[in-house]
Amino acid sequence: MERFDKAAEKCAEKVRHSGECLVVSHIDADGLTAAGVTCLALQRLGKAYDVRFLKKLDGAALEDIADRAGRRLVIFTDLGSGAIDQIRELGIDAIVTDHHQPKPGDYPYHINPHLAGLNGATEISGAGVAFLLAMKLGPNADLSTLAIVGAVGDLQDLRTNALVGVNREILELGTAGGYLSYEKDLRLFGRQTRPVYKLLQYSSDPYLPGLSGNEGACIAFLENAGIPIKKDNWRRWIDLARDEKTRAISRLFQHCLACGMPARKVQRLIGEVYTLTKEEPGTELRDASEYSTLLNATARYEYSDIGLAVCMGDRDEAYHTARDLLDVHRRNLVNGLNLVSDRGVIRLANIQYFDAKDAIRETIVGIIAGMSTSLDCVTRDLPIIGLATSGQGVKVSARGNHDLVVRGLNLARAISEAAAAVGGTGGGHDVAAGATIPAGREPEFLALLDRKIGEQINGKA
Ligand code: C5P
Ligand code: ZN
Numbered sequence: 001m002e003r004f005d006k007a008a009e010k011c012a013e014k015v016r017h018s019g020e021c022l023v024v025s026h027i028d029a030d031g032l033t034a035a036g037v038t039c040l041a042l043q044r045l046g047k048a049y050d051v052r053f054l055k056k057l058d059g060a061a062l063e064d065i066a067d068r069a070g071r072r073l074v075i076f077t078d079l080g081s082g083a084i085d086q087i088r089e090l091g092i093d094a095i096v097t098d099h100h101q102p103k104p105g106d107y108p109y110h111i112n113p114h115l116a117g118l119n120g121a122t123e124i125s126g127a128g129v130a131f132l133l134a135m136k137l138g139p140n141a142d143l144s145t146l147a148i149v150g151a152v153g154d155l156q157d158l159r160t161n162a163l164v165g166v167n168r169e170i171l172e173l174g175t176a177g178g179y180l181s182y183e184k185d186l187r188l189f190g191r192q193t194r195p196v197y198k199l200l201q202y203s204s205d206p207y208l209p210g211l212s213g214n215e216g217a218c219i220a221f222l223e224n225a226g227i228p229i230k231k232d233n234w235r236r237w238i239d240l241a242r243d244e245k246t247r248a249i250s251r252l253f254q255h256c257l258a259c260g261m262p263a264r265k266v267q268r269l270i271g272e273v274y275t276l277t278k279e280e281p282g283t284e285l286r287d288a289s290e291y292s293t294l295l296n297a298t299a300r301y302e303y304s305d306i307g308l309a310v311c312m313g314d315r316d317e318a319y320h321t322a323r324d325l326l327d328v329h330r331r332n333l334v335n336g337l338n339l340v341s342d343r344g345v346i347r348l349a350n351i352q353y354f355d356a357k358d359a360i361r362e363t364i365v366g367i368i369a370g371m372s373t374s375l376d377c378v379t380r381d382l383p384i385i386g387l388a389t390s391g392q393g394v395k396v397s398a399r400g401n402h403d404l405v406v407r408g409l410n411l412a413r414a415i416s417e418a419a420a421a422v423g424g425t426g427g428g429h430d431v432a433a434g435a436t437i438p439a440g441r442e443p444e445f446l447a448l449l450d451r452k453i454g455e456q457i458n459g460k461a
Contacts (some may be wrong), residue, residue, distance in 0.1 A: 001169050003118075004132045007111045011095045012136035014109055015042070018073035021049040022067055024057075026126065027079040027299040027363065029153025029292035029307075033127035033146040034097070036078035036311025040143060041134035043312075053304035055082050056436065057362065058425050066090040066431045070425045078150075079125025082416075082427045097129040100427055113166070121429035123165025131170060145276045146173030146311055150321045152274060155291030155370065155432070159402045160186065161271030166366050171274070179278060185235065186249055188270040192287045195234035196248070201335075206268065207374045208252075209259035225251040237280060248252055282325070285310075285319075298327035300363040329364070336368040337375065344377045345384065350454035351398075352378060353385035353446060362390040366434055367399030372400065372401040383411060383453060388443060394442055395426065396435040398449075403429050407457045414452040418445050 008082025011298045015021070021042055025035035035051055050072075054061050058081045065074060073093050080087065080096035084105035087094050095109045099120035102112050111129050126195045134140040151157065151167045163171050174180035182332055185191070188199045191423045197218040200211045220231050227244050229235060241247065249270065256266045259399050274288035284290040298307030303325060309318035339359055345352045369386035382402040396419070398411045410431035412426075419426035419435035422445045426435025437445050 001117045001135075003168060004111055004129075004166075007115070008132045011097070011111060011133050013111050014073065014095055015045075015075070015133070018047070020072045020425060021047055022069050022072045022074045023049055023051045023056050023105075024063070024074055024076050024079070025051070025053055026057075026171045027053045027055055027304055028078075029295040029299070030126045030150040030306060030373060031078040032101045032295045032299050032307040033150035033153065034130040035148075035294075035308055037127055037130040037134050037140075037146045038075055038077050038097070039142045039308070040312055041140050044138050044140070045200040050109045051308060053299065053308075054079065056434075057423070058431055058436075059086065060087050062090060062092075066092050069093070071154040075418070077130045081110070081114075082390065084110065086392060092403045094135075095253065097126070097133050099124055099126050103427075114210075118165060119430075121154075121431050122156050122167075124167055124170075125154045125156055127151065127153075127164055128170055132166075137403070138365045139178045141173060142179050142278075144170050145176065145179050145278075148180060148274050149226065149276075149288045149291045149295070152288040153295065155285055157272065163274075165274065179276065181275045181277050182272050183275075184270055185272060185273045186252075188237075188243070189289060189293070191237040191273065192290055193284055194236060195229065196237055196240065197229050197234075198228070199237060200252075206256075206257065206265055207376075208260070209261060210255070221251070221255065222248065223245060236282065250381060263398075277442060285322070286316075293329070294322050294326050296367065297326040297378055298363075300329070300367075301325055331370065332361065332364060332370065337371055340368065340372045340374050340386075341377060345372075347382070348446065350382060350450050350451040350457060351385050351446070353387065354388040355442065357387075360386070360388045362395035364397055364434070366399070369397045370432070373401070383409065385446070385449065389439075392436050393438045396426065396437060396445070397423075398428075398433050398435075400431045402431070404457060408459065409456050411453075411455065414449055414456060418452055420446075421448055 023038050025031040025037050031159050042154050076096045083099035083101050084107045097111045099113050105338035113124045128147045131147035134143050143151040147170045155392040157163045188203050190199050200218040201215050203212050225247055279285040279419045284294040304322050306318045308320050345354045369384050386397045388395045400409045400411055410430045412428045415433045415435045416427040421436050422437050424435050424437030428434055449450040
């Protein structure tokens with residue numbers, strides 16, 4: 001964390017001397033937690049602030065912010081690094097705390113891991129960068145919880161099944177303060193809140209052969225392992241005794257191996273899980289992964305204010321609304337995955353893609369593209385691209401994996417160049433990126449993207 005000291009101290013100084021602030025953030029779990037960290041830090045300083053959430057930071061959005069900001073200090077969180085030049089040109093008095101690949105441009109009030117030689121896709125999230133600033137503004141170590149939820153929400157732990165880099169330093173800091181704990185455990189979604197059999201039934205990443213999607217098989221599997229699925233209530237993973245958990249895991253390993261699942265994939269069923277120790281057991285908020293999904297269920301449906309309220313401590317009305325939204329979100333994810341699975345994907349030389357048009361909401365097409373790698377029709381040797389109709393044209397979301405990045409894949413660069421060539425804008429990370437392009441330009445864009453990605457991963461045109 002020390003390597004950010006100079007930039008973070010400079011930004012903190014600016015905040016201390018500012019009047020009212022305007023926090024501008026991104027509508028996903030990382031953006032919400034980043035805004036939550038920043039707003040709580042400002043609140044504790046007694047600063048007045050206002051918040052705006054954006055799907056993306058394009059020219060129109062920037063001009064709107066310049067108009068609204070007035071004399072206020074604008075704090076960009078989880079976005080802004082791609083727009084340093086425009087921020088300067090528009091004369092916005094700003095601090096940028098972000099982890100996306102920065103476009104060239106010098107700015108003194110800019111905290112970004114790439115400027116420190118770190119990887120913004122794995123080593124620190126937008127919420128983590130916001131946390132670095134918050135730590136300079138006061139005793140805000142408790143906000144490490146939100147930084148970890150943001151990192152998990154951005155899937156920064158996906159590659160190694162554990163948080164690394166600055167994320168790990170933040171985790172240790174939060175653990176030392178008694179706000180967080182971590183352990184190796186089953187990495188299926190819903191450990192805190194779902195009946196155990198549903199954990200198996202709804203597991204799509206990884207897809208559990210013979211179990212995923214089959215309620216009866218999941219119940220039988222647990223009964224055969226001598227694990228009662230119900231006592232007074234449905235038993236959740238957290239309700240199981242240690243020996244029951246061990247037995248369930250070892251049976252699950254045996255089952256998956258016997259079904260021909262590669263050992264490497266079976267190993268990935270186990271990984272580090274992150275607990276927010278001050279939250280009520282059995283709620284989404286107790287588990288970093290479930291918490292981040294709860295937040296996505298608000299922000300991706302234009303209810304960012306609800307998600308932000310939860311981040312800032314609301315456990316009443318906003319929390320209950322968020323849980324209702326989560327039901328809708330889960331249904332949409334299942335429907336979206338079914339759609340991809342039914343229609344299949346189209347393979348070009350160096351990418352595979354699906355075009356959902358308006359059958360998938362543009363705000364969740366990225367999540368579905370990411371989850372679709374567990375489907376049989378999607379292979380891991382090429383990045384997957386999802387397209388969906390957007391108010392401003394066509395939303396594109398691209399997801400790769402570590403093996404492809406090692407071969408040279410940089411989705412942020414490929415997608416921003418291909419989008420720019422057809423009159424759109426894009427950006428992101430090497431392993432996950434997005435863009436919006438004008439309607440009707442999809443074939444040209446996909447052909448360009450295919451060629452650029454080919455150049456990256458094959459080293460030739
Ligand atoms: O929107 P999606 O989930 O596909 O975005 C993947 C990553 O790319 C995110 O980190 C997002 O902030 C970034 N992105 C971007 N510019 C865009 C679209 C997405 O930097 N126009
Ligand atoms: Zn982010």
